Amino acid sequence: MLDRNIGKIHFINRIDKDNVGDWICSPLNYFYDYFKKYNLIRHDIDFIDWNEIQREDIVIVGGGGLLYVTETFNLSINKLLQKCDTVIAWSVGFNTHGEQWSNGNNFPEIPLDKFKLISIRDYEHPSNLEYLPCPSVFALPSPDSVSVDIKRKFGLIGHKDLSVNLDNLHIEAISNSSSINEIAEFILSSEAVITNSYHCAFWTMLLRRKAIVINKFSTKFDYYKYQPEFVTVSKNDDSTTIKEVLEAAYGRAKIYDAAYAEAVNLNNDFFEKVKEIIFEKGIKEGNDYQHLYELNNSSLWNTQNELKKIGRICIRLEELQNNINDLHDELYDVINNLHDELYGVNAQLKEEISSGRFIKKALAKKILGKGD
Structure with missing residues (x-):
């Protein structure tokens, strides 16, 4: 088994085969020729293998709208920032949804200053972070090189x-x-x-x-x-x-x-910054530890958040079951007490009845005896 403590580069985004934007927004798709010389692991943000992420590794988060979209996404990003010293955000996006999605709007704060390097796809955002269009631009043909008839x-x-x-x-x-x-x-x-x-x-x-x-x-x-x-x-x-x-x-x-060429150029410039960090970090080359899996079972959007809701429901069900058990015990005690009380009353009545009969018989014998 290979040592997990070797320097690795992790790519984390939302992997959803049924949403092509999520599926192709990772920069790994377009810069693999460079990254393939390193030990790599790709994770879905809903299914991060935390045992693989070490402090000396490099984590690249993005692209996609991963910020302030669900509580669990924010918690995962915060855990990455705590667990690894070098976390890079590559064209991530702020993405708080409307009420119809039921994702809530009270999320744990992300300490954005803890990223080693961060870029967002949101232009002139109040955070004043570096703007970078989604790297999925590389999945498209150049509009200068194609000619398609309008249908x-x-x-x-x-x-x-x-x-x-x-x-x-x-x-x-x-x-x-x-x-x-x-x-x-x-x-x-x-x-x-x-x-x-x-x-x-x-x-x-x-x-x-x-x-x-x-x-x-x-x-x-x-x-x-x-x-x-x-x-x-x-x-x-x-x-x-x-x-x-x-x-x-x-x-x-x-x-x-100008939009296409600008998106390409900005991503290429950002790629150079990432390469500098990898060089400074001293990540050793070696590609015998690569897990670039595609999660076939992750088509449900926001799986971990939904599982968390289910978890809360299960906790509530457990609480209700405990309450039912407590009520059952209380009812059992009440029934037992009533049973004991009834048993005592019944015994007392029997005793009184028995005593009454005895007295009647005794009186009857005494009277009959006097008559003899």
Whole structure:
């Protein structure tokens, strides 16, 4: 067995095969040719192998909206900062959801100053942290190198966990569970993309198409550097109203020629900073300890948070069971006491009755005797 204390590099993000943005946002996907010479472990933030992470290792968290989205994500990041001296955040995002997700909004604070190096995908965020677009830019073709025929004015890419119902408008649709190649082709063959997926809006703008975000549900939509158009529609809106809203948004939406190249350049620059830290840390080369597993059982979003809810329910059930047991014991004691009391009363009555009969017999004999 290999020594866990050898210097390792860990990559941690949300691994969800059914959400292509989560699936491909790790920088390991795009810089593996460099990192492959080191001992590597990739973790899902919901399934971190804590026994593998040592103080002298390097942990790279990101990308994806991992900050202030669930209590358990924050707790995991804080534990990483406590357990390892060199934690790097690569294009992580703030991502507090709306009430319909039931993730809460009271999260443990993350000491952001404890990161060795940190970048966020949120532009001009109040934290004033370094801005870095998602490294998934490298999964897309350069808009300068592709030419795709336009097939539709509007295309719809829905988030797998939050449906958008525009059926009455007969807009061709796919979901963010499609492959990145399918999504890129769909974007390029559309004049504009309507979506409620952060990454799909991001990729649309990188590929120089108009992006329209419909019914945003998280703070992650508030900090794009290059802004999509935002619209809100309700189930009570008729088709004519929704179509008018979308047409107006289409007219306002912009094409961003510089977005793709900027995202590539900024990620390459950040990569150089990461390489400097690896060099300074003195991580030895050696690739005989690599676990780049893909968690096939992790398609449920936010698994650990859901398990924590189940845990709280189990604790409550245990408390209720204990209360039931206590009530059972109390009831058993009451029944026993009543039984003893009844037994005593019954015995006393029997004694009194028995004594009464004896007296009657004695009196009867005495009277009869006198008569003789």
